[in-house]
Amino acid sequence: MNLSIVDITPLPSYLSPITERPPNTKEFNYKSLLIEDDGRYYCWSRGVSIAISEMEYQQVKSNPKLFNNSFTFNLHTRINQILGGRK
Numbered sequence: 001m002n003l004s005i006v007d008i009t010p011l012p013s014y015l016s017p018i019t020e021r022p023p024n025t026k027e028f029n030y031k032s033l034l035i036e037d038d039g040r041y042y043c044w045s046r047g048v049s050i051a052i053s054e055m056e057y058q059q060v061k062s063n064p065k066l067f068n069n070s071f072t073f074n075l076h077t078r079i080n081q082i083l084g085g086r087k
Contacts, residue, residue: 002036004061008045008076011067020068028076034061048079 009029010021022028032045034057041057043050052060052075059071066073 001038004034006032006034006061006064008032008064008066008072011065011070015065016067022066022073028066032060032064043075043079045075045079046083048082050075050078050082 007029008031010024011019013021030046032043035042035044036057039054041052041054043052043056043060056071056075060075063070064072066076
């Protein structure tokens with residue numbers, strides 16, 4: 001079992017001024033736990049645990065910045081959909 005804690009944050013504007021990104025607010029700044037367990041991959045963020053692919057695991061681990069069409073942003077959207085369904 002491998003565990004990795006990553007800081008999810010919006011992509012800083014100085015890295016790519018024209019890339020769309022979410023605002024730098026509490027909703028878009030949090031820690032995620034990435035889990036690899038016997039060839040299965042999971043992400044635990046904001047009280048939600050979801051199964052993810054190996055590619056998502058590697059992409060989020062190597063680049064945890066939020067910006068449009070990034071693996072991290074797509075994962076963030078999936079988590080928000082789950083959280084929205086709990087209301």
